[in-house]
Amino acid sequence: MEGDPTLRLRVFDLNCWAIRYLSKRRQERVGLIGDTLRQEGFDLVLLQEVWSEQDYSDLKAKLGGCYPFSHYFRSGVIGSGLCVFSRFPILDTLLYQYSLNGYPYMLQHGDWFCGKSVGLVVIKISGIVFNVYVTHLHAEYCREKDAYLPHRLVQAWELAQFIRHTSKAADVVLLGGDLNMHPEDVGIRLLRGWTGLRDAFAEATHFEGCEAGCTLIPNNCFTVKTELLPFPLGIRIDYILYKAVSSFTVKCEELKTTMGTAPGMDIPFSDHEAVMATLHIQRQRQAAGANLGTAEPTLADVVTEARTEVGVGLRAAQRQRYSTGRMAVLALLLLLLQAVAALGALAGLAAGQPFPKLSFSLLAFLAIGILLLATGLHLFHTMEVKMLQGTEEQMRMALRALQEHP
Amino acid sequence: MEGDPTLRLRVFDLNCWAIRYLSKRRQERVGLIGDTLRQEGFDLVLLQEVWSEQDYSDLKAKLGGCYPFSHYFRSGVIGSGLCVFSRFPILDTLLYQYSLNGYPYMLQHGDWFCGKSVGLVVIKISGIVFNVYVTHLHAEYCREKDAYLPHRLVQAWELAQFIRHTSKAADVVLLGGDLNMHPEDVGIRLLRGWTGLRDAFAEATHFEGCEAGCTLIPNNCFTVKTELLPFPLGIRIDYILYKAVSSFTVKCEELKTTMGTAPGMDIPFSDHEAVMATLHIQRQRQAAGANLGTAEPTLADVVTEARTEVGVGLRAAQRQRYSTGRMAVLALLLLLLQAVAALGALAGLAAGQPFPKLSFSLLAFLAIGILLLATGLHLFHTMEVKMLQGTEEQMRMALRALQEHP
Numbered sequence: 181m182e183g184d185p186t187l188r189l190r191v192f193d194l195n196c197w198a199i200r201y202l203s204k205r206r207q208e209r210v211g212l213i214g215d216t217l218r219q220e221g222f223d224l225v226l227l228q229e230v231w232s233e234q235d236y237s238d239l240k241a242k243l244g245g246c247y248p249f250s251h252y253f254r255s256g257v258i259g260s261g262l263c264v265f266s267r268f269p270i271l272d273t274l275l276y277q278y279s280l281n282g283y284p285y286m287l288q289h290g291d292w293f294c295g296k297s298v299g300l301v302v303i304k305i306s307g308i309v310f311n312v313y314v315t316h317l318h319a320e321y322c323r324e325k326d327a328y329l330p331h332r333l334v335q336a337w338e339l340a341q342f343i344r345h346t347s348k349a350a351d352v353v354l355l356g357g358d359l360n361m362h363p364e365d366v367g368i369r370l371l372r373g374w375t376g377l378r379d380a381f382a383e384a385t386h387f388e389g390c391e392a393g394c395t396l397i398p399n400n401c402f403t404v405k406t407e408l409l410p411f412p413l414g415i416r417i418d419y420i421l422y423k424a425v426s427s428f429t430v431k432c433e434e435l436k437t438t439m440g441t442a443p444g445m446d447i448p449f450s451d452h453e454a455v456m457a458t459l460h461i462q463r464q465r466q467a468a469g470a471n472l473g474t475a476e477p478t479l480a481d482v483v484t485e486a487r488t489e490v491g492v493g494l495r496a497a498q499r500q501r502y503s504t505g506r507m508a509v510l511a512l513l514l515l516l517l518q519a520v521a522a523l524g525a526l527a528g529l530a531a532g533q534p535f536p537k538l539s540f541s542l543l544a545f546l547a548i549g550i551l552l553l554a555t556g557l558h559l560f561h562t563m564e565v566k567m568l569q570g571t572e573e574q575m576r577m578a579l580r581a582l583q584e585h586p
Numbered sequence: 587m588e589g590d591p592t593l594r595l596r597v598f599d600l601n602c603w604a605i606r607y608l609s610k611r612r613q614e615r616v617g618l619i620g621d622t623l624r625q626e627g628f629d630l631v632l633l634q635e636v637w638s639e640q641d642y643s644d645l646k647a648k649l650g651g652c653y654p655f656s657h658y659f660r661s662g663v664i665g666s667g668l669c670v671f672s673r674f675p676i677l678d679t680l681l682y683q684y685s686l687n688g689y690p691y692m693l694q695h696g697d698w699f700c701g702k703s704v705g706l707v708v709i710k711i712s713g714i715v716f717n718v719y720v721t722h723l724h725a726e727y728c729r730e731k732d733a734y735l736p737h738r739l740v741q742a743w744e745l746a747q748f749i750r751h752t753s754k755a756a757d758v759v760l761l762g763g764d765l766n767m768h769p770e771d772v773g774i775r776l777l778r779g780w781t782g783l784r785d786a787f788a789e790a791t792h793f794e795g796c797e798a799g800c801t802l803i804p805n806n807c808f809t810v811k812t813e814l815l816p817f818p819l820g821i822r823i824d825y826i827l828y829k830a831v832s833s834f835t836v837k838c839e840e841l842k843t844t845m846g847t848a849p850g851m852d853i854p855f856s857d858h859e860a861v862m863a864t865l866h867i868q869r870q871r872q873a874a875g876a877n878l879g880t881a882e883p884t885l886a887d888v889v890t891e892a893r894t895e896v897g898v899g900l901r902a903a904q905r906q907r908y909s910t911g912r913m914a915v916l917a918l919l920l921l922l923l924q925a926v927a928a929l930g931a932l933a934g935l936a937a938g939q940p941f942p943k944l945s946f947s948l949l950a951f952l953a954i955g956i957l958l959l960a961t962g963l964h965l966f967h968t969m970e971v972k973m974l975q976g977t978e979e980q981m982r983m984a985l986r987a988l989q990e991h992p
Contacts, residue, residue, distance in 0.1 A: 254976035255685065257965045271987070273980060274751050277685060279661065295969070300751070345680050345706070348755030537944050545951040559663045563701070570660035574679060581677070 187306055187461040188433075192222040193356035193420050195316065195395075195452040197402065198261075200232045204402060205447065210235050212442055213449050214242040217265070221246050222456070224303075225265040226356035228316040229450075231258050231294075239265070253314075256295015262314045262357075264301050272302040276342045279567040280331040282318055284560065291318050291328075298339050298357075300346055308428065308461060311350035315339055315357040317367075323410070330493020332360060333486050334571045336367035340374040341574070351428050352461055353377065355421040358452065363416055370486045373479040374578070377421035380432040380457045389437030392416060395453040399440035402451035420457045427464045434458040480582045487575040494568040501561035508554035514547045593712055593867040594839075598628040599762035599826050601722065601801075601858040603808065604667075606638045610808060611853065616641045618848055619855050620648040623671065627652050628862070630709075631671040632762035634722040635856075637664050637700075645671070659720075662701015668720045668763075670707050678708040682748045685973040686737040688724055690966065697724050697734075704745050704763075706752055714834065714867060717756035721745055721763040723773075729816070736899020738766060739892050740977045742773035746780040747980070757834050758867055759783065761827040764858065769822055776892045779885040780984070783827035786838040786863045795843030798822060801859040805846035808857035826863045833870045840864040886988045893981040900974040907967035914960035920953045 197203050198210055210230075217225055217239075225247060230236050236252045243250070247265035253275050254260065260275065276298050282291035298315035317339070318332045326332075336359070347353045355377060361367045363379070371377065381393040390397050390413070397414030398405055408414060424430045436456040442449050518540070525535065603609050604616055616636075623631055623645075631653060636642050642658045649656070653671035659681050660666065666681065682704050688697035704721040723745070724738045732738075742765070753759045761783060767773045769785070777783065787799040796803050796819070803820030804811055814820060830836045842862040848855050927941065 254972040254979075255969075256972070257968050259972060270983075272751070273983070274747050275685075275976065276682065279681075279683060293965075295972075341680050345678070345752045346754075348752075538947060541944060541948060542951075545948075549955075559699075562663050563661075566660040566662070566665060566701075570681065573660075577676075577679070 185462075187308065189224065189305070189459045189461060190220075190222045191224045191226065191354065191356065191420055191457045191459065192217065192220070192454060193226045193314075193418060193456070194449055194454040195228040195358040195418060196230050196235075197450040197452060198230050198232060198235050206235075209447065209449055210238065212445065212447070214239050216442060216449070217243055218246055221267075223267045223305075224312060224354070226312070226314040227263050227265075228314065228358050229261045230263050231261050233259070236263050239263075251299070251301055253297060253299035255297045257293045258295070260295050260297040260299065261316060262297065262299045264299065264312065264314055266301070266303055266312075268303050268305050270301045270303055272300075274300045274346065276300075276338070278317075278335040278338050279570075280334045280564060282328055282331060285557070289319065289321060296335065298342055300342075302350075308351045308463075309349065310352045310354060311343075311347045313339075313343060313353070313355040313357075315355070315359070317358070317360045319360050327496075330490050330496070330568060333367050333370070333489050333493075334567060336361070336371045337374075337486065337490075337571055337575065340371045343375050343377070347425060351424065351426050352430055353423050353425060354459075356419070356455070358418050360417050366482060366485050366489065368419075369482045372421070373482050375423070377423050378430075380420040380422060380435050380455075380459075381416070384432040384435035384457070386434045387436070389435070390414060390439050390453060393435070393437060393455075395437060395455060396451070397440060397453065400448050400451055400453065401440070402448060418452055418455050420455050422459060424461070429462050429464055431460045431462075432457055433460050480579055483575055483579050483582065487572055487579070490568055490572050490575065494565065494572060497561050497564040497568055501558060501565055504554045504557040504561055508551055508558055511547045511551035511554060515544065515551065518544050518547065591868075593714060595630065595711070595865045595867060596626075596628045597630045597632065597760065597762060597826055597863045597865065598623065598626070598860060599632045599720075599824060599862075600855055600860040601634040601764040601824060602636050602641075603856040603858065604636050604638060604641050612641075615853065615855055616644065618851065618853070620645050622848060622855070623649055624652055627673075629673045629711075630718060630760070632718070632720040633669050633671075634720065634764050635667045636669050637667050639665070642669050645669075657705070657707055659703060659705035661703045663699045664701070666701050666703040666705065667722060668703065668705045670705065670718065670720055672707070672709055672718075674709050674711050676707045676709055678706075680706045680752065682706075682744070684723075684741040684744050685976075686740045686970060688734055688737060691963070695725065695727060702741065704748055706748075708756075714757045714869075715755065716758045716760060717749075717753045719745075719749060719759070719761040719763075721761070721765070723764070723766045725766050733902075736896050736902070736974060739773050739776070739895050739899075740973060742767070742777045743780075743892065743896075743977055743981065746777045749781050749783070753831060757830065757832050758836055759829050759831055760865075762825065762861070764824050766823050772888060772891050772895065774825075775888045778827070779888050781829070783829050784836075784838075786826040786828060786841050786861075786865075787822070790838040790841035790863070792840045793842075795841070796820060796845055796859060799841070799843060799861075801843060801861060802857070803846055803859060806854050806857055806859065807846075808854060824858055824861050826861050828865060830867070835868050835870055837866045837868075838863055839866050886985060889981055889985050889988065893978055893985070896974055896978050896981065900971065900978060903967050903970040903974055907964060907971055910960050910963040910967055914957055914964055917953045917957035917960060921950065921957065924950050924953065 198206050240250050243265055249266040249270045251264050251273050253262040255277050278296050281296045284292045298313055301312050303310045317335045318328050320326055392413055393416045394414030395416055395418035398408045422430050437453045604612050646656050649671055655672040655676045657670050657676055657679050659668040661683050684702050687702045690698045704719055707718050709716045723741045724734050726732055798819055799822045800820030801822055801824035804814045828836050843859045
């Protein structure tokens with residue numbers, strides 16, 4: 181790499197939708213993913229939603245020959261679902277768990293249990309240091325009234341901050357994953373603006389795949405068609421992003437997506453389409469300083485927009501904290517009242533007949549249950565408020581810095 | 587700084603023990619800390635256990651004149667307790683919350699609720715980039731049978747990894763905080779070995795303060811004397827650590843601790859002693875490469891020792907996960923049995939008389955309570971197992987790397 185030779189890097193990214201007992205034809209699909217990865221021989225494979233460690237072990241056993249290096253990121257109750265396979269040695273890893281990730285009581289959405297995170301692996305190829313990030317942000321269940329938007333924005337902000345702070349010695353930064361955001365969403369603009377990462381789809385010289393680069397499409401037999409009704413082409417929420425941070429240039433020569441089925445098969449890899457990029461990395465004679473800070477004139481506006489949304493989430497969280505606190509106090513009062521009544525009855529003060537024992541104890545148990553539940557929720561929303569406040573303040577600091585040094 | 591001039595930096599570190607309603611003479615002490623900081627005019631102030639945002643705001647109002655820049659790190663239910671005051675502009679911040687931090691049901695220890703974290707602030711002084719870290723690790727409640735050792739080791743490891751990954755562009759790294767570990771403990775050796783950080787107490791040219799640099803001493807009127815019985819001099823658990831990561835040298839000219847009372851007063855700042863370091867930072871003509879990787883021959887041994895302890899914690903967590911899971915299953919069986927009995931009684935199958943309603947419902951409520959509690963604990967210990975496994979694997983990777991490139 182001392183002269184001008186170009187390093188060609190083939191990257192594969194896929195949300196595998198491999199939820200044990202829930203995802204359809206999971207084992208068959210994981211097997212298929214493994215077979216294709218073995219045949220195609222990518223350089224780097226970034227996978228999400230590999231929830232079962234058994235699936236990871238199976239993939240590892242199958243891919244050991246062509247991808248001798250791999251890492252599975254553990255976090256949360258179920259795991260992070262994130263893993264990386266690499267043709268080149270993984271020198272180091274780090275996991276950052278997002279501070280907010282939905283609500284434990286939204287069992288039907290389940291994101292909270294997954295410990296959504298960003299994983300970093302450091303790889304050196306031909307003397308070039310690559311910081312490779314893989315992540316999966318909180319899902320969007322209802323675009324019109326997206327209750328999780330503030331949490332996803334906190335995640336996008338933490339992701340951007342984590343990348344900025346950990347990539348300072350890297351030559352090339354790569355990020356792959358299911359960001360659960362459309363290309364024009366504020367979270368994507370924030371992430372790209374604040375890190376300087378570029379979108380492989382937008383930059384690719386050649387593109388081959390679903391129209392508009394969509395990765396969740398009606399043509400895929402596993403997608404929920406009703407959710408995609410407002411988007412006849414589908415949506416693009418899986419990304420490969422990159423930048424060069426020192427005297428290197430990165431170009432995306434080719435970007436491909438699968439198109440509803442795995443190549444040459446009649447079933448898809450997943451309910452998401454895979455994204456495959458061929459990147460060209462070249463050493464520059466002069467440092468590419470322009471890539472470092474992307475002081476777009478609109479970045480301050482993007483941060484302001486994101487901060488406003490975080491503020492909306494903050495006020496909602498404060499209301500929840502208040503109402504759960506009030507509920508806990510009411511339950512406690514009821515319990516105290518019952519205690520007084522019971523003591524009164526014992527002391528023979530009650531004029532009429534004593535309370536029916538059964539309903540009295542049922543009521544007490546109900547009050548205890550509500551007290552415990554409301555206290556737990558109150559603590560949870562207190563944490564939520566703190567993290568939203570912290571993010572809002574960090575964004576305020578960032579805005580001040582942008583205004584002082586635009 | 588282009589020639590040889592030396593930058594002199596005065597750093598103050600203190601665990602403030604400012605727990606609202608619990609810490610003795612809190613407001614008086616926080617006022618005293620503020621007065622002293624204002625008079626002494628340090629360059630950097632790293633505080634822990636400032637649990638109340640009101641105390642932080644009071645300090646900020648008082649110190650605004652001499653420390654115009656400050657940051658309070660929010661996390662967990664109560665907060666991280668961490669904050670930084672600085673004479674120089676804070677350019678950027680990042681918070682990393684440790685993945686393990688005790689148990690929510692150990693209410694008497696309370697660490698879990700504090701969201702123990704490491705906070706990073708980036709500061710530039712005379713063109714030199716400082717990465718300043720402030721942290722507070724899990725307390726040690728019983729040295730002989732320290733149930734929290736695996737969690738504290740995971741924290742020490744995550745702290746070291748976070749510093750390594752985020753400090754690559756820094757010229758100087760500073761870490762201050764209450765590490766809750768004695769100087770010879772495996773966690774301190776791991777942290778120092780894996781990051782290359784040096785201990786200001788061990789390196790200081792002049793030292794003035796408690797014998798052996800102790801920061802928790804029997805002479806302090808707020809310390810619990812029985813806990814310090816095995817250590818007549820006290821213990822050293824608060825540290826200022828540093829290193830230069832590029833072409834700079836850092837020397838600790840002077841280290842001081844308070845000695846049981848605030849200077850010139852009859853009450854202490856806190857139950858901990860304050861640590862005050864005067865550092866000299868100088869640009870070198872040649873890069874100080876030796877500081878970067880501290881490939882001490884014993885580092886592999888230290889990582890092995892830490893990994894063994896993490897393994898002990900892992901097996902304990904696995905046992906807890908198993909027993910809470912079994913408890914949940916038993917409670918579920920009891921509930922099912924009751925449901926069958928109740929249905930049987932309703933259908934008139936019961937030969938004798940029906941169960942007494944009161945004790946029957948009480949038993950059902952008890953079973954539901956145990957089921958919920960055991961399930962919650964099972965989920966918690968599942969997460970704990972995952973994080974311990976993850977750390978153990980990272981340490982295994984580190985050991986392999988150390989063995990391959992000692």
